[in-house]
Structures are given as C-alpha cells and as structure tokens.
Amino acid sequence: MARPKSAAARDKMIEAAQEIIRDQGVDGFTIDEVARRSGVARTTIYRHFGSGDDLLLAAIDHIVAEVEAPDTGSLRGDLRAAIGSLLDASRTPELRQVFVSILRRALVDDEFATAFRAANDQRHVALRTAIQRGIARGEVAPDINIELALQFVQGPFLVKRLIENDDVTDREFEALLDIIVRALTTRT
Amino acid sequence: MARPKSAAARDKMIEAAQEIIRDQGVDGFTIDEVARRSGVARTTIYRHFGSGDDLLLAAIDHIVAEVEAPDTGSLRGDLRAAIGSLLDASRTPELRQVFVSILRRALVDDEFATAFRAANDQRHVALRTAIQRGIARGEVAPDINIELALQFVQGPFLVKRLIENDDVTDREFEALLDIIVRALTTRT
DNA sequence: GTATTCCGATACGCTGACGTTTCATTATGG
DNA sequence: CCATAATGAAACGTCAGCGTATCGGAATAC
Secondary structure, three states, X not given: OOOOOOHHHHHHHHHHHHHHXXXXXXXHOOXXXXXXXXXXXXXXXXXXXXXXXXXHHHHHHOOOOOOOOOOXXXXXXXXXXXXXXXXXXXXXXXXXXXXXXXXXXHHHOHHHHHHHHHHHHHHXXXXXXXXXXXXXXXXXXXXXXXXXXXXXXXXXXXHHXXXXXXXXXXXXXXXXXXXXXXXXXXXX | OOOOOOHHHHHHHHHHHHHHHHHHOHHHOOHHHHHHHHOOOHHHHHHHOXXXXXXXXXXXXOOOOOOOOOOOOOHHHHHHHHXXXXXXXXXXXXXXXXXXXXXXXXXXXXXXXXXXXXXHHHHHXXXXXXXXXXXXXXXXXXXXXXXXXXXXXXXXXXXXXXXXXXXXXXXXXXXXXXXXXXXXXXXX
C-alpha cells in the first residue's frame, strides 16, 4: 500500500452531496454537481463510491435533523419541546423537500427505504421518550400502545406541514397539543 | 375551420398519461412515453398541449381517487367507511407513488401545488361530512375546529401508510378509530 | 528516495429526453 | 367536392447525465 484514499476528498464529496440535497432535494443530485461543488474530480468520486447512489446514501446518513427531547416535567411540555423542534425543522423549505424526495425514492428503492427509516428513528426516539416519561410520571396509562401513540402524535403535524404545506401557528400548536395530551391521558 | 383537433387523440393522450403516472409516478412521465403508449405522434402532443407539464396537469385532474362517505348512523361508522376507502386506495403501491411524486412537485411548482390541493379536496369532503354529521347527531361538540379535527383524523393513517410504509391491520384500524372517536366526542 | 497508488483533468461514447422542422397523408367543415 | 387544418412519421440539433479510459503529476508508505 503506497497511498491510501484521501479521507479529505471523501469528506469534501459527502459535504457537497449534502449541500446539494439540501438545496435541491435528492432528485437534483448529480455526480457532476458533486464534482463541481467539492472540487473533487468526477473520476475520483467513482473510485471512492462505485455509483452515485452509494454516495447519495452515505450523504443521507449524516443529514439527520437534530431533535430535542428535554425533560420539562410534564408530558405536555415534553411533547411541546419535541414536536416544536420538529416543526422548526419542517419550516425550512429545503428540509421539506429533502424529506419528501427521500420518501419518494424509499417507495421504489429498498436501500433508500432503509436509509429513510434510519433517518426517521431519531424523531421517533424523541417522541417515544416523551411518552415513556409520561408513563413513568403516571400521566399516561402504562399499557398504551406506543407505536400507535407515535403515529397519533406526529400525524396531525405532518398533514398540516407536509401535505397541506401550511404553517402551524402557535394557537394551532397548542390546540393540537390539547387534543393529543387529552387523548393520551384519558383512561379507557 | 376545416378540421378540428381530434378529441379522440386528446383522450388517448390523457389516458396514456394517467397510465404512466400510475405505473411510474409523475417522475416517470415523458412525452416520448406518452407517444409510445397512446400511439399518438409526439408532434401532435405538442400541438395539443404546449408543454409536457400541461398534459401532465390535465392528467392529474382526472386521477382523483373515489372516496366513499355513506351515512352509517354513527360517527364511528362514518369515519370507518371514509378512512377505510382511503386505506384501500393507499394499499396500491402505484397510488402511493403517485401521491408522493405529486406532493414532491407541489413543493416546488405552484401549478402542481394547486392541482394537488384540488385532488386532495375529495378526501377532505368525505371526512368533513362525516364530522359534520357527527355534530348534527350531537356526538361531536358543535364548536369543534373542523380543520384541526381533519388533520387529526387523517394523521395517524398517513404516517403509518405513507411514511412508515406499513400496512394498517384491522386491529390497528379499530384501535386508532377508538382514540379518534373518543377524542372527537370528549367534552372540554 | 523510490515505487506504488491515488488524484485531477480532459476527452470520449452512450443514452434518454426535449423541442422543432418538414412533408406526405388524412379527415372534415362548408 | 375541396380547401383547410390536423395528423403521423422521420429527421435533426441540443442538452444533461452517466460511466470509462487515459495520462501526467502528486503524495505517501516503506
């Protein structure tokens, strides 16, 4: 072994790839564009990543949005914090596009489906811990179906932000929180 | 005027376009493919629709899924019917792809955003009438915020089917219905 | 210090899609 | 019936992206 593959070049490629994804979504991703932005030669990209998709997948891995999940002392507060940071992220048009474009590819391509699921995990973790803290506090029934609850908590916001492409005002945010918290804390 | 533009040709084009959309989503749509499938010459397509997008938009207009909204006598029954037919539709992988691919374009292109909104209206109508019947029956508080309720009703299913790409079993369906109905009928 | 391997750059061929032009053929309104 | 306008077919140029090949120069392990 005389010269290892340059890690610097690799980083530059991935960085450029992420930049592109943020700017134009997964669909705007091109090898040429990565080369242009990164300054790395197209040939080198092929040598590091066999195909463009591999680079794309590697880039997606690192693009997960940070989701906060502080312990605020109440279910409602925890949910507000977690969902709030999700809403903040969803207000960036680019991130919305990233999300949907990956979602689209995930429907067609299994590798993307896996990557997409992984990227969504962090969101789930935040919400799940919020609910589990609620259980620990006694606010939420311990026999709750957490997976269902998750869908139930995310759902309304996803509809509003992603499909309707409407902003969620503070009033609406609180109103939805009301409904959700009430539903989660209501005994059967 | 000696010879009007052939309505038959126009129909064939739109039909072919819809076929393509169903098969491969909006992104697989090409003028060439429309020409191939419809048997209409590419030139003719350009003469009828200035650009490919116009044809695409025209095709989307006619591709709305039918949503049933029968009066079953109870809020729960109405919701089950309406959501059930949505779920049926969402089980077709093609439709899921159609939905997401249009959603994606809608984030970028205003014309598509409008078309997408129109296509979603039928879904809203069904759910909205279900809720309004609930109000009429006295099951639902009359001062409910219907728009919020709508997001709330669709949300969980969209998350499960679209994002997680998981099937919704009958058990889960009923469990979610439980939560939703309870939330809608609970007094403040 | 040198051999080995990587990097950058350029060029090439291929494919799919777009949109335009031309022209012979066909259908139809009047 | 016939002038008029639409259709189908083929050709053309353009452009973007993909993937490969080649080659001089540069970096690094040993």
